[in-house]
Amino acid sequence: MMGKYVVRRLLMMIPTFLGATLLIYFLAYAMPGDPTAGRCGDRQCPPSYVAWFRAHYGLDKPFLEQYWMYIQNLFRGDLGVNYYQNTVVHELAIRYPTTIKLAVIAVLCEIIIGMAAGILAGISKGKFIDSLVTVSTLVVIAIPVFVLGSLAQMVFGIKLKWFAVTAGDGTWRQLLLPGLVLGSLYIAYVARLTRTNLIENLRADYVRTAKAKGMSTTRAFGVHALRNSLVPSITYIGASFGGMMGGAIVTERIFNINGIGGLIWRSINQRDGTTLVGAVVVLVLIYMFMTLIVDIIYSWLDPRISHE
Amino acid sequence: MRTHTRVITAGIAAALMLLGTTACSSNPGGSPTTGGLTSITVRGCTPQHPLLPVSTNEVCGGNVLDATEAKLVHYNSDDASPELDVASSIDTTDAIHWTVKLQQGYMFQDGTEVKAHNFVDAWNWGAYAPNGQVNASFFEPIEGFDDLQCPADQADCTPAVTEMSGLKVIDDYTFTITTTDPTSNLKVRLGYTAFAPQPDAFFADTSDGKADFAKTPIAAGPYQITEHTDTQMVLQKNANYSGKFTGAVDQVTFKIYNDLSAAYNDVVANNLDITDVIPSDQLVGDAWKNDLVNSDGTPRWGTKATGVIQVVSFANAKQDPGLTDVRIREAISMAVDRAQIASTIFNNARTPATGWVSPAVDGYKADQCTNCVFDPTKAKELYDAAGGYPGTLSLWVNGDGGHDPWATAMCNQITNNLGLPCVVQDTPDFATLRDKIQKRELTGMFRTGWQMDYPSIENFLAPIYATGASSNDTDYSNPQFDSLLKQAAAATDDATANSLYQQAEALLNVDMPTMPTFYQASQFGFSTKVKSVKMTPFSTFDFGSVVLN
Secondary structure (H helix, E strand, C coil): CHHHHHHHHHHHHHHHHHHHHHHHHHHHHCCCCCCCCCCCCCCCCCHHHHHHHHHHCCCCCCHHHHHHHHHHHHHCCCCCECCCCCEHHHHHHHHHHHHHHHHHHHHHHHHHHHHHHHHHHHHCCCCHHHHHHHHHHHHHHHCCHHHHHHHHHHHHHHHCCCCCCCCCCCCHHHHHHHHHHHHHHHHHHHHHHHHHHHHHHHCCHHHHHHHHCCCCHHHHHHHHHHHHHHHHHHHHHHHHHHHHHHHCHHHHHHCCCCCHHHHHHHHHHCCCHHHHHHHHHHHHHHHHHHHHHHHHHHHHHCCCCCCC | CHHHHHHHHHHHHHHHHHHHHCCCCCCCCCCCCCCCCCEEEEEECCCCCCCCCCCCCCHHHHHHHHHHCCCCEEECCCCCCEEECCEEEEEECCCCEEEEEECCCCECCCCCECCHHHHHHHHHHHHCHHHCCHHHHHHCCECCHHHHCCCCCCCCCCCCCCCCCCEEEEECCEEEEEECCCCCCHHHHCCCHHHCCCCHHHHHCCCHHHHHHHHCCCCCCCEEEEEECCCEEEEEECCCCCCCCCCCCCEEEEEECCCHHHHHHHHHCCCCCEECCCCHHHHHHHHHHHHCECCCCCECEEEEEEEEEEEEEECCCCCCHHHCCHHHHHHHHHCCCHHHHHHHCCCCCEEECCCCCCCCCCCCCCCCCHHHCCCHHHHHHHHHHCCCCCCCEEEEEECCCCCHHHHHHHHHHHHHHHCCCEEEEEECCHHHHHHHHHCCCCCCEEEEEEECCCCCHHHHHHHHHCCCCCCCCCCCCCHHHHHHHHHHHHCCCHHHHHHHHHHHHHHHHHHCCEEEEEEEEEEEEECCCEEEEEECCCCCEEEEEEEEC
16 A cells, blocks of 8 residues: 555656756746856956857757756756856765755754653643743744854854864764754744644543543553654654755855755856756755655554555 | 743743753864974865866956966065066067067976977967857957957857967977057066966866866966865975975965855864955954954954955946936045945945055056045035936945945935935846846946956056946947057056056046945955965965964
């Protein structure tokens, strides 16, 4: 049953994927401004350079022809050569590991800190620990990430020297602080989501029934209430992983991380459609796989959700 | 009330918890000194073009090539005056026919000797249109350049001629240059990166656009690129270096930063040794001078006047008829209090411009722009006499360059002093602004800047204000101006040439196609490992000046 569902979902990815590439390719193509306009400073580029550039990157061809060429190469595993004359595959290959590391740290923080805080707050509703979680998450949600990031860098990196100031090499240790900063907003949401769901489920009839039947509080809570309360949080965490990959632009800039967010930002600035499309297409793929994984975990956590 | 107290306690505890969770300590390492070799790390950024002298026209690649390429002429790192490097003499009697003699025994990094054909072949390759090199236009003065270009109406072509007739190899150490028109400052121009020689290995590379060679190019300068990745470029001292401009440290690593603030913070925390740019928010209230100070009070920062000028250009009369009357343009320029903006917005990191030429170059004359003197009363009189500007005046700047503060201040002054509504228009980025300027889509005024290519007064006038010049964004055209430039280019002694260029500059004060705003200086900072360092008037690092603690 499950296998069939997964295959169907995988097949569905193909048209979604093609549609996404066409859309992104068109958006990159339609970006205002000639790609050579900013490449010679305040000087007009020599016509010979402009001609070479347009021919070299196929910009002199009509849109559909450009897109068709791109798709053909894509299926050969060739994502093209960008304006820095590097292959896009290479650009992505050196950046995705860093971005994934960063997202993994953020997601681990989400799961460990966020869920723990949510569960603690949920089981001690109205007590001190509950207020602590509610207030601290509110503070984190209210502060924009660039403020949080710059502040964390200043306090923990420069003043206290607990963490690396920047993470140019992309090692796990360097990425700890940026990961935490990136995850902070999601941690706060997960904590709040878990708390609310847990409180609701603890009041639910089936928990009361279980207790009335003589089940221990721990078991009623652990097996029944908690498991049900985690369903929305898992969905949220899964979706956030995809969001973190492309949405880390601000964090990446503050901590000088050589990741996908920065690459996307740079390619937009340079009107470098080739890199942009390549980077975003891979993001789309990751997002689709994450949603699939979330859906599978979903049915495992809650057997009522059937994939038939 | 009870709840209230609890909430506050919870808030404090939350802060403590945040401290607790992040308390797993890690200690970032400083810059390495490997095996007795001295090494420093400096801020770098991703080069936009391949690392070839004829391909590189921006600072990210330029900073690196400045340390790796030797040219016929070297610019003094203090005052930018030209000094002979690979050349032993560059002579002319008529500013048209030049004889270049090379030093014997000057070596490339791969141990081959720099010979005359290495220059001539490299320049021909750079100028040849199908090679599509960004810096091709620097070879324009050389006779025969046009034969290597495509016809104006044809984008793609293969010219039959691949060598400029103006270049002739006489022997291994001598070649001659013939220019189409007299070019009195050719010697100064020859120090620009585009005129660097290329070794035989360059011509042997068959990859598209010499991309393989450009990864770790071989040149004749004091440093050699030994590693080039997306996160850093490592330069080591060139063992075969034959010139006099030796670097002071054995290894220089350019670490790539996408953001100026990240680099700055790393210098403050001693993780990076030198940054050549200070983010503008740190200039406010001189915050950077407080951050960058040693425990004994000695500064870890410096400034250097550079050959960069910021200008606000007026859209020409065809684009914006409202600006046709020169009195309107004069009035706008006079209504701007440059000194006030320089002190309040830039904390005097920029200085008010008094002419169209940077003080960093030979030929500079102060106070050429009398319309740049702040005079709100006279400005208002001129403005009213000319009948005013219809509607709202736009000041276009690129939104990604941190130009909003000064542009807003400038607009406010124009509005207050002239009663002319002025609004700052942001384009999303630099490329969009250039695109709109090049397509002549803008009305009102727009920001243009100029960083000198070579230290000559000519470089601030001819490329920007000569009729039809490549950077003439305002379509300025004055036959008298053009003729003065021609005469200056033909003058064989510097004093005469400079005086003619200054006369041409004075015409800009009459016609006001643009209004000069600020001269720029570079601000830089360094770590505790570095005792002192200097920067050049080109905003590049002077690696010969680095003194380590």
